[in-house]
Amino acid sequence: MTRKKLVVQKYGGSSLSSTDQISNIAEKIISKTKQGYMVVVVVSAMGDSTDNLISLASQVNSNANSITREMDILLSTGELVSSTLMTLSLIAKNKKAISLSGVQAGIMTDSVHGSARISDININRIQEELNKDSIVVVAGFQGLNNLGDVTTLGRGGSDTTAVALAVALNAERCEIYTDVEGIYTTDPRITKKARKLDEISFEEMLEMASLGAKMNPRSIELGLVYNMPVYVASSFSIEQGTLIHRSSNMEIRKAVTGIAVDKNVAKITVKGVMDQPGIAAELLKPLSDEGISIDVIVQNTSSDGTTDFTYTVSESNLERAVSLMGSLDGINYKNIESGIDLAKLSIVGTGMENSPGYASKMFSVLSSLNVNIDMITTSEIRITTIINKNDIEKSVVALHDAFELEAP
Amino acid sequence: MTRKKLVVQKYGGSSLSSTDQISNIAEKIISKTKQGYMVVVVVSAMGDSTDNLISLASQVNSNANSITREMDILLSTGELVSSTLMTLSLIAKNKKAISLSGVQAGIMTDSVHGSARISDININRIQEELNKDSIVVVAGFQGLNNLGDVTTLGRGGSDTTAVALAVALNAERCEIYTDVEGIYTTDPRITKKARKLDEISFEEMLEMASLGAKMNPRSIELGLVYNMPVYVASSFSIEQGTLIHRSSNMEIRKAVTGIAVDKNVAKITVKGVMDQPGIAAELLKPLSDEGISIDVIVQNTSSDGTTDFTYTVSESNLERAVSLMGSLDGINYKNIESGIDLAKLSIVGTGMENSPGYASKMFSVLSSLNVNIDMITTSEIRITTIINKNDIEKSVVALHDAFELEAP
Numbered sequence: 071m072t073r074k075k076l077v078v079q080k081y082g083g084s085s086l087s088s089t090d091q092i093s094n095i096a097e098k099i100i101s102k103t104k105q106g107y108m109v110v111v112v113v114s115a116m117g118d119s120t121d122n123l124i125s126l127a128s129q130v131n132s133n134a135n136s137i138t139r140e141m142d143i144l145l146s147t148g149e150l151v152s153s154t155l156m157t158l159s160l161i162a163k164n165k166k167a168i169s170l171s172g173v174q175a176g177i178m179t180d181s182v183h184g185s186a187r188i189s190d191i192n193i194n195r196i197q198e199e200l201n202k203d204s205i206v207v208v209a210g211f212q213g214l215n216n217l218g219d220v221t222t223l224g225r226g227g228s229d230t231t232a233v234a235l236a237v238a239l240n241a242e243r244c245e246i247y248t249d250v251e252g253i254y255t256t257d258p259r260i261t262k263k264a265r266k267l268d269e270i271s272f273e274e275m276l277e278m279a280s281l282g283a284k285m286n287p288r289s290i291e292l293g294l295v296y297n298m299p300v301y302v303a304s305s306f307s308i309e310q311g312t313l314i315h316r317s318s319n320m321e322i323r324k325a326v327t328g329i330a331v332d333k334n335v336a337k338i339t340v341k342g343v344m345d346q347p348g349i350a351a352e353l354l355k356p357l358s359d360e361g362i363s364i365d366v367i368v369q370n371t372s373s374d375g376t377t378d379f380t381y382t383v384s385e386s387n388l389e390r391a392v393s394l395m396g397s398l399d400g401i402n403y404k405n406i407e408s409g410i411d412l413a414k415l416s417i418v419g420t421g422m423e424n425s426p427g428y429a430s431k432m433f434s435v436l437s438s439l440n441v442n443i444d445m446i447t448t449s450e451i452r453i454t455t456i457i458n459k460n461d462i463e464k465s466v467v468a469l470h471d472a473f474e475l476e477a478p
Numbered sequence: 479m480t481r482k483k484l485v486v487q488k489y490g491g492s493s494l495s496s497t498d499q500i501s502n503i504a505e506k507i508i509s510k511t512k513q514g515y516m517v518v519v520v521v522s523a524m525g526d527s528t529d530n531l532i533s534l535a536s537q538v539n540s541n542a543n544s545i546t547r548e549m550d551i552l553l554s555t556g557e558l559v560s561s562t563l564m565t566l567s568l569i570a571k572n573k574k575a576i577s578l579s580g581v582q583a584g585i586m587t588d589s590v591h592g593s594a595r596i597s598d599i600n601i602n603r604i605q606e607e608l609n610k611d612s613i614v615v616v617a618g619f620q621g622l623n624n625l626g627d628v629t630t631l632g633r634g635g636s637d638t639t640a641v642a643l644a645v646a647l648n649a650e651r652c653e654i655y656t657d658v659e660g661i662y663t664t665d666p667r668i669t670k671k672a673r674k675l676d677e678i679s680f681e682e683m684l685e686m687a688s689l690g691a692k693m694n695p696r697s698i699e700l701g702l703v704y705n706m707p708v709y710v711a712s713s714f715s716i717e718q719g720t721l722i723h724r725s726s727n728m729e730i731r732k733a734v735t736g737i738a739v740d741k742n743v744a745k746i747t748v749k750g751v752m753d754q755p756g757i758a759a760e761l762l763k764p765l766s767d768e769g770i771s772i773d774v775i776v777q778n779t780s781s782d783g784t785t786d787f788t789y790t791v792s793e794s795n796l797e798r799a800v801s802l803m804g805s806l807d808g809i810n811y812k813n814i815e816s817g818i819d820l821a822k823l824s825i826v827g828t829g830m831e832n833s834p835g836y837a838s839k840m841f842s843v844l845s846s847l848n849v850n851i852d853m854i855t856t857s858e859i860r861i862t863t864i865i866n867k868n869d870i871e872k873s874v875v876a877l878h879d880a881f882e883l884e885a886p
Binding site: 093096123126129130132133139140143144146150155156158159162171174195 | 497500501504531534535537538539540541542545547548549551552554555558559561562563564565566567569570576577579582603626627628
């Protein structure tokens with residue numbers, strides 16, 4: 071018995087913002103089955119329906135976001151609507167199809183409402199429906215915890231649903247269809263020289279997660295850990311997209327693959343802190359308790375036994391973070407300063423690994439443009455600088471040229 | 479240990495058509511808890527949200543209504559939205575509250591999608607939450623079948639959810655809040671003399687189900703069978719409503735309690751059918767197979783071995799019914815006639831039971847108005863006539879006077 075190949079396809083909300091679009095996507099799904107594939111489809115909520123639900127909730131409760139159990143049930147309805155409508159559309163086009171909610175698709179999670187993690191997937195029901203030759207349409211973004219309550223997987227959760235299902239079902243690959251045509255060397259809105267990549271490694275994609283495709287890092291991590299290739303392409307065109315996978319020709323790759331930009335950056339500096347073990351953890355605990363993500367962290371060397379401790383948060387979290395720092399108990403410091411109008415500029419590439427020279431090249435390009443570097447942080451395959459937001463455009467253009475990213 | 483009294487309250491969609499209304503209803507619920515009650519709330523979908531979902535479905539599939547499994551999942555989201563918003567509103571007003579979906583509330587049903595019947599209720603989860611002193615807000619209209627699929631209970635299903643939960647939880651009574659102030663002696667839009675009843679028996683209410691409150695007969699049946707008092711009142715006022723219950727002073731009741739009107743009536747006559755056993759069942763089977771309800775059935779006596787067989791259906795089902803009758807196989811008949819512009823006029827009252835005179839009084843009132851009676855059918859506590867739709871207003875006014883319904 072030959073077994074058909076299986077693919078998991080995910081369609082985002084911007085690809086499903088009207089019933090006409092749903093109907094078009096249904097055609098796209100059917101064309102995949104005509105290529106001999108079994109297809110499991112994962113859908114996000116239609117267009118801005120999630121925002122509408124959040125708005126309704128805030129009208130009845132100004133603090134609704136913190137009542138995460140109820141918000142999870144509320145928000146999970148958006149994907150139930152889109153999954154049933156997609157199924158009805160497929161059936162209207164004479165394809166056998168069935169919708170499954172997260173729990174029906176066997177997606178079990180932990181109990182962290184609002185950003186639950188998948189703990190297990192029971193594929194029995196999906197398998198059963200696939201065996202009946204049905205297209206299975208799964209409501210993304212949601213699962214069930216062991217109390218029997220609906221949970222949601224947080225921002226970009228449908229990507230995570232899709233990659234996790236692809237892994238559990240041993241699919242050929244996971245296809246993420248979205249409103250961009252793939253992964254670019256840098257943001258195409260900044261420079262027209264930005265080039266779409268045919269492929270990129272999981273590690274590079276993790277670093278570039280904020281680039282263009284706005285992919286959820288968790289789904290990339292899943293792909294990396296389970297070696298599940300993820301193909302990112304446009305919902306609206308048949309242009310080739312970008313394959314994120316375990317690269318086979320890593321040695322001959324370009325050193326720098328892309329330039330990532332994040333303009334939603336603010337920094338906080340706590341000056342004159344006693345330089346003693348454990349102080350960093352103590353300073354940051356109030357923020358992590360409140361669920362505020364901290365990105366770049368820099369601690370300056372000190373001469374007089376005190377140190378300046380600087381970190382970045384997203385601009386939208388700045389106000390809350392500053393007020394939390396103001397209420398620090400039992401920590402002595404001189405003062406707290408904060409800065410906005412910053413941006414994060416990174417070059418990313420597995421080829422840079424353990425090779426010197428890339429950092430100094432980046433810094434000299436920025437220096438030649440008179441761009442002041444505020445903070446620096448690096449990983450094995452990434453060099454990140456914090457610079458003034460106004461310097462971003464010219465810096466990206468110059469670095470894109472300097473590292474010859476336009477050439478394939 | 480004294481146990482608090484428990485009440486189940488149901489709020490319909492017209493009471494929940496905006497977040498402001500939800501907030502007002504939340505106050506109403508809280509005022510009940512201040513009277514020392516534990517409260518379980520059952521909500522319908524907000525305003526016209528169900529119609530909007532149906533419209534979306536028909537845009538992607540013109541035949542969506544027949545794909546009942548998917549429609550059930552789609553429509554069930556409406557009640558999930560209203561139940562979570564109500565819960566968020568209660569929490570905003572500093573009350574402990576939790577929303578439960580149909581399945582979380584333990585509501586199990588058969589597998590007839592679109593009009594499922596409740597087979598069992600497991601009250602453990604509700605009881606657990608009540609014990610924590612929470613107001614429990616249950617999504618009405620929905621349950622789960624033994625395949626793990628969401629089902630819906632059909633038109634008026636939230637009323638059924640409410641009465642069934644009241645029975646399962648052994649509540650003091652079930653309160654149905656809606657857009658009318660209670661049950662009237664007849665439709666107040668027809669005569670201003672219509673009087674709101676303080677109480678009515680289950681049996682009478684079953685017969686009058688189409689009157690004013692537009693209550694689901696299934697919920698009344700449940701109340702009758704399990705002797706669960708059902709109180710019907712307005713969501714928007716504090717006016718006293720109507721209590722539907724097992725009457726204790728049946729003997730001294732008025733003979734006629736109310737006059738029911740249904741203007742959505744059409745009739746079909748099959749002429750010249752062989753008058754033989756089983757012919758009625760054979761004639762009506764194609765209709766019941768298609769889910770078309772048949773109301774009044776009259777079979778005229780025959781002289782030549784054939785008979786004329788007449789029945790009524792709702793006007794909206796007439797066309798389908800006639801075409802189904804046209805395809806009758808193996809039954810000889812002369813011809814089929816159909817009639818519209820009809821209405822059903824009934825007088826209802828347990829006091830009429832086994833007492834003659836009410837029918838002749840009704841008929842003589844109609845006769846004095848020159849109203850032609852097309853068909854007649856009776857139950858123990860109801861006399862129904864089919865008359866011309868244009869004669870309804872004057873007939874109701876005259877009967878309301880003749881049976882002295884205005885006086886309490």
